[in-house]
Amino acid sequence: MSGFVKRFNGLLDLVLQAQCPLCHRTTAAAFCQACQRQLQQCQLPNPAWSQEEQLPVFAWGRYSGALRRTIAAFKYENKPHLARPLGEWLALAWLGATKQATTFTVVPIPMHPTKQQQRGFNQADLLAEQFCEQTRLPLQKQGLSRSRETTAQFQLSAGDREQNLADAFSLGKAFRKRHPTGSVLLLDDIYTTGATARSAAQTLRRHGIRVQGLIVLARAALEKDEG
Template identity: 55%
Template sequence: MSRWTRNIQGLLNLFLESRCPLCDRSTNTEFCLDCTRQLQRCQLTHPQQSEQQPLPIFVWGSYQGTLKRAISSLKYENQPQIAHPLGIWLAKSWLTSPLATSQVIVVPIPLHANRQKQRGYNQAALIAESFCSCTGLKLQKSGLMRQKATEAQFNLSPQQREQNLNGAFELGIDFCYHRPKMPVLLVDDIYTTGATARVAAQTLQKQGIAVCGMVAIATSQGHN
């Protein structure tokens, strides 16, 4: 490489650099190297959760530390770019699991229209986009619709979560007239008690649509 070419490349790298959304260090990727390492430490050793669950659940990491901070920034600090690496990491881990299959359609858990308008995007849909870009799976963003503006789940008990989600979902426009021939794989950012997964799956199953499981970035349930 000539000196002139190296100088041009150096200038391009300077202009292309951005700030890490978690620590504000300069970086030319979504996260700086240090934050990437901290996030990778949150990855679970055994990501599959299927015991005593109505659906197979696959989660990438533990909802704590830097991963908790990243998801909070994604959802509440207008940092949609965070969804891309998280979705890719989830996809790569899922592809190596016994649950991986090409015979599914990916559907993100939807936000209510008012909340999505306020936030500007649905974080689960962004995660699903990068997940599908890595796995090659088909994405149906509007397979489900949230018709009820539910209360935030994190302060609710398991019973209150079920009540809060009662009647929350209905079939989305993608599936209203054309039922999928393959089962659905749900995508969300956080898996806690499983209430969201159960209610979303039941909504689809009542319409004759099979659901094979859910994948999520993080779980608050203790395991490794």
């Protein structure tokens, strides 16, 4: 199926069935009330930047429970329309935590083209579209490109992951033409070990582009930051 057809089917799914993606109850909203409550419980109490290894990270929620199931449905059960509520929540949390009106260029972490073709969409692109619509920040989907297919990360040890991701990215065609004026905010769906985001940030920094940090919908629990 082409990306367009997949996205179109996702929309049809939304319009015709209007089912909660988690429990399949009929609902007019993105989620039924019970699942919405469960999702809200996954939100971090005070979303803020936290300094991780080489890269500050801003997350909306914890990668567990209903949020984990929602992200799985979004990515693996062809529900691209879930990007709207999820991207909006992320934007509202970020706006609430951001004092100064600095303009950042938002760059979603790209997927390898083959993988993206299989899925029909890149979840980070869709989240970034919603995030930028709410925050009015400029979006640049061509800031980075994925230059190499990487071995599935979960099969590797932590050291091998870093190696696997070294040079996984290259500068995208938009930034090859012209660098952004200010700093870049990277955006992805989840943050686990951070290896992917660090690799992406390193690629930009190597080219003299400043990276403010990474914005994610969900981050793995701090005490078991794996996977």
